[in-house]
Amino acid sequence: MGLEAAWQLREIESTEDLSRFIQTHLSQSGRASLPFVNSAFQQTHPFAELDALCDAFLSNHVANRGSRAQGKAFALATGQAFDRITLAQFRAAALKEKWPCHFAPTFGSVLRELQITHEMCVRLFLFMSLRGLIGAAIRLGIVGPMQAQELQVELNPHAESIAASCASLGLDQLTQTSPLLEVFQGAHDRLYSTLFQT
Secondary structure (H helix, E strand, O other): OHHHHHHHOOOOOOOHHHHHHHHHHHHHHHHHHHHHHHHHHOOOOHHHHHHHHHHHOOOOOOHHHHHHHEEEEHHHHHHHHHOOOHHHHHHHHHHHHOOOHHHHEEEEEEOOOOOOOOHHHHHHHHHHHHHHHHHHHHHOOOOOHHHHHHHHHHHHHHHHHHHHOOOOHHHHHOOOOOHHHHHHHHHHHHOOOOOOOO
């Protein structure tokens, strides 16, 4: 999600920098990802159409590649973890039709099939983003585990606020709010050495 590049490029040099980066990422997720989650969950458009739009929207090759990998892995994991014929059918259709299976629309579709409430779906999506960035920061050595726990507690209200304000966003309100995050993500493949794939 651009964290490793931002850290190597010295844009993150303190816990405060990390906190700002994560807040920016959560805000970006609310405006650029949750509209896909919401639309998939509410089935406002066919999945293939949403997935194709997400593929076009994610013009950054690193973000696009990462989203595809996450979406496919999420569909596979949930299909194996939960004995639901609809999840198996979804994965079979994705393989047959060769859908990109981007993470945001896949997440919304899968959680709908699992009969999770829309509110919980939105909150879980943002929680996973928050937890993922904090986990990555620990593995990169930016913060230690105890600092990371404190940071997660500190940022939970920000994530909840974004969940509340972005839960009703549709595709007509889709927007990129932080071009700098896009630059960091795109720079990932140019780093001399990396811990993460994307």
